[in-house]
Amino acid sequence: MKDIFNINRFGKLLKKELSERLPIMLKIAVILSISLVGFWLTYIIFKTDPQVSSYGRAVYLFLVTYFTAVMAPFNMYKGFNHHKKGIDYISLPASVQEKFLSMVIISLVAMPLLVFAMVMMTDTAIALINPSVFKGFIFSDTSFLNSSSTSFADLSILPLFCLLGNLLFRGNKVVKTFLSIAGTYIVFILIVAFLFLYVFKDQITEIQGLQLQIKLTVNSLTELYRNEVFEGYPAIKVTIAALAVLYNVGFPVGALTGAYYRMKTIQY
Amino acid sequence: MYLHLQCTTSLIHQDELKTIFMINIENLSFSYSRHTVFSNINLNLEAGKIYGLLGQNGVGKTTLLKIIGGFLKLKTGKCEVMGFTPFERNPMFFEQMFFIPEDFSAPDIVVNKYAKLRGEFYPNYDENKFHMLMTEFDVNGNSKFTKLSFGQQKKALIAFALSTNTKLILMDEPSNGLDIPSKAQLRKVISQASNDQSCIVISTHQVRDLENLIDPIIILDSNGVLLNETIDRISEKLVFRFNTKSSKDCLWSESSPGGYVNVEKNIEAEESRVNIEALFNATLSNKEVIRNIFNS
Numbered sequence: 001m002k003d004i005f006n007i008n009r010f011g012k013l014l015k016k017e018l019s020e021r022l023p024i025m026l027k028i029a030v031i032l033s034i035s036l037v038g039f040w041l042t043y044i045i046f047k048t049d050p051q052v053s054s055y056g057r058a059v060y061l062f063l064v065t066y067f068t069a070v071m072a073p074f075n076m077y078k079g080f081n082h083h084k085k086g087i088d089y090i091s092l093p094a095s096v097q098e099k100f101l102s103m104v105i106i107s108l109v110a111m112p113l114l115v116f117a118m119v120m121m122t123d124t125a126i127a128l129i130n131p132s133v134f135k136g137f138i139f140s141d142t143s144f145l146n147s148s149s150t151s152f153a154d155l156s157i158l159p160l161f162c163l164l165g166n167l168l169f170r171g172n173k174v175v176k177t178f179l180s181i182a183g184t185y186i187v188f189i190l191i192v193a194f195l196f197l198y199v200f201k202d203q204i205t206e207i208q209g210l211q212l213q214i215k216l217t218v219n220s221l222t223e224l225y226r227n228e229v230f231e232g233y234p235a236i237k238v239t240i241a242a243l244a245v246l247y248n249v250g251f252p253v254g255a256l257t258g259a260y261y262r263m264k265t266i267q268y
Numbered sequence: 269m270y271l272h273l274q275c276t277t278s279l280i281h282q283d284e285l286k287t288i289f290m291i292n293i294e295n296l297s298f299s300y301s302r303h304t305v306f307s308n309i310n311l312n313l314e315a316g317k318i319y320g321l322l323g324q325n326g327v328g329k330t331t332l333l334k335i336i337g338g339f340l341k342l343k344t345g346k347c348e349v350m351g352f353t354p355f356e357r358n359p360m361f362f363e364q365m366f367f368i369p370e371d372f373s374a375p376d377i378v379v380n381k382y383a384k385l386r387g388e389f390y391p392n393y394d395e396n397k398f399h400m401l402m403t404e405f406d407v408n409g410n411s412k413f414t415k416l417s418f419g420q421q422k423k424a425l426i427a428f429a430l431s432t433n434t435k436l437i438l439m440d441e442p443s444n445g446l447d448i449p450s451k452a453q454l455r456k457v458i459s460q461a462s463n464d465q466s467c468i469v470i471s472t473h474q475v476r477d478l479e480n481l482i483d484p485i486i487i488l489d490s491n492g493v494l495l496n497e498t499i500d501r502i503s504e505k506l507v508f509r510f511n512t513k514s515s516k517d518c519l520w521s522e523s524s525p526g527g528y529v530n531v532e533k534n535i536e537a538e539e540s541r542v543n544i545e546a547l548f549n550a551t552l553s554n555k556e557v558i559r560n561i562f563n564s
Contacts, residue, residue: 003358009389016385020377085373087339093362093389264357268339 003095010098017102018110021076028075029115032064033122040126043133054127054136061119061138068115069159072107073166074174081170083268096264103263104256108159153248160255167262188247195239203233221247290315290436290467291336296345298331305331308345309492315435316464320482321471322548327488329471330370333438336469337367350435363391366429370441374413374421382413383428392433401427405453419445426454430461437461439470443477451477475544485544487551494551497562499542505561506550507534508543519557520550533561 039060043050079085080103089099120138127134158181165177196204207229221244224230230237291313298306305328313319323329334340335347338354338361347354352361375382379402387393402409405423413421422445429437442458443451459481462468472478485502487495497505506519509530514521520531522545529543531550551558 003360006359009359012388016388019381019385020375023376079373082373084369084371087367087369088373088375090339090357091337091362091365091367092386093359095359096357098359265341267341268334 005095005097009094010101013092013094013098013102014105017106021106024075025111025114028068028111029118032068032115033118035064036060036119036122037126040130040134044130050133052134054134054138054140057123057134058138061116061123064119065112065116066155066159069108069112070162071174072111072159073103073163074177076107076111077103077166078173080263081167081266083170086266087268090266090268096260100260100263104163107163153252156252157255160252160259164255164259164262167259167266184251192243195243200233200236200239203236207233289313290350291469292346292348293336294346296335296347297343298328298335298340299343306492311486311493311496313467313469315467316462317484318458318462318468318470318482320475320478320485320544321469321488322473322475322485322544323471323488324552325473327490329488330440332488333367333440333469333471336436337365337438338362339367363389364435365438366432366434366436367438368422368425368429368440368442370444372421372425374416374425376412376414378410378412379407379416379424380409382424383409383431386428387432390432390434394431394433397433398427398431401430401457404457405450419447419450422446423450423454426457430457433466435466437466437468439468441472441474442470443472443474446477455481475548479544482544485547487548489552489555491555494555495547495558495562501562502542502547503534503540504537505534506540506542506547507532507538508540508546519554520546522546522549 036057040052043052080089092099094102123134123138127137161181161184162177165180166173169176221240225237225240225244230240289312291311293309293311296306296309296311297304321329321332331340335342336349336354338349338357341355350361350364352358354361354365383395383398387395387398399409402424405420405427407416407420407424407427409424413424416424422442426439426442429439443454446454455478458468458470470478470482472482475482483499484497485495485499486493509515509518509532510524510527511530512527514523514528515530515532518530518532521528529546531543531546534540
């Protein structure tokens with residue numbers, strides 16, 4: 001068991017990782033906070049009646065936090081699979097499980113949280129200094145969260161695929177990762193389209209005959225599964241369920257498992 | 269009854285082998301896509317020695333070190349290091365092994381902080397030894413790695429590696445990038461670090477930098493291990509004579525300031541000082557003859 005996971009060793013690893021990567025984490029958080037200050041100054045200088053709603057700033061906060069989570073593996077662990085740079089990390093006396101978990105925590109939790117906290121603090125400071133332009137506080141505006149129907153799976157797919165891509169590709173990581181994600185997405189859409197347009201052609205024609213509107217997007221598969229329209233069509237329902245599981249569970253878990261396997265078997 | 273006894277003897281023998289040999293390589297084959305590096309090589313390395321791993325460019329010295337260190341996966345064969353399969357990357361294995369690469373890609377942190385944070389992972393890490401070695405190497409531990417020269421970075425890494433007191437240290441071209449005084453310091457600290465429990469494997473082209481330090485000598489070529497012998501056994505089997513003339517009957521002759529170094533079979537049990545460079549060249553140009561001499 002000690003070979004697989006040791007809490008003391010994991011603690012040391014996390015401490016080492018945070019300590020070594022804190023400068024770059026702070027650098028990114030400061031840049032994104034300064035961007036908000038720049039945004040505020042631009043408004044004051046160029047607009048006659050400047051006003052930035054807390055909703056708009058909440059969107060900015062969400063986007064930069066998400067962007068940070070997506071880019072964190074590339075920023076923090078770029079050299080992990082490098083023939084020379086990677087050896088230092090992989091030869092550290094900690095298990096692959098500990099190293100992987102620490103990478104996930106640093107990239108997908110610590111880094112986005114730091115950015116979130118710093119941007120939020122900056123926004124609060126600006127709102128206090130100049131309440132006429134920056135009306136309200138982000139943390140008091142939850143309308144953005146209410147209006148967002150994005151599921152956890154939708155949010156996690158991109159960062160997890162980026163985690164995998166960073167370990168998988170040795171050169172042009174970002175470009176190759178995003179092209180691979182786009183490729184996977186297109187293949188998935190084509191499979192869905194093929195199933196609905198050819199395999200279940202007769203059933204779909206029948207449903208269309210009922211003059212019912214169906215919204216078909218890959219991130220609304222769960223919603224689609226619950227749609228009463230398909231009650232009389234068990235085959236379609238099972239297929240949608242399978243696709244929904246693949247999209248909401250298979251993709252995130254697959255990306256995570258793939259990244260772990262890559263870390264375990266990577267050669268230098 | 270006889271069969272049973274034979275089996276028991278064999279078991280004891282296997283057990284003894286494991287304790288004697290720190291590194292046990294059997295029928296190892298390795299290739300990079302279509303390029304075969306090793307084909308069925310066998311090699312056993314013991315504790316308490318500083319091995320010199322020699323070979324021409326591209327024969328696989330670094331590859332062998334990386335296989336032993338768990339950075340490359342074997343295609344076929346067996347590689348057992350201190351009872352571990354290196355590629356399984358067991359943390360207990362890494363606690364007892366340190367690999368110093370030829371090109372060290374330094375992180376952007378202060379050297380002392382690097383040592384402090386990493387030292388915690390090695391059960392036998394000695395911080396005082398690290399600071400002592402840093403002083404001996406004349407490297408400022410309060411500087412960032414990125415502010416140091418390549419040679420200083422390497423010295424800092426070597427100081428840290430030796431302070432971890434791991435049982436196995438793998439060094440890939442450690443003297444590359446070091447200035448003349450540092451090479452002498454390197455020899456000194458390595459010889460001080462060596463003990464009966466530890467094994468140091470040094471891959472190098474610069475044999476003169478590490479002469480009088482490495483013993484035994486391993487010579488690799490594209491077909492595997494040509495030689496794995498101690499200096500004593502080499503001088504018992506071969507004689508290195510310094511003459512004003514090049515001898516045509518010898519295994520190898522090479523010019524040297526003031527004359528020639530001739531390598532010959534030691535028939536009359538003469539005593540001579542092993543010239544590693546001449547030994548290397550003699551072995552490469554007389555592979556079969558050398559093999560027969562040492563197998564006899």
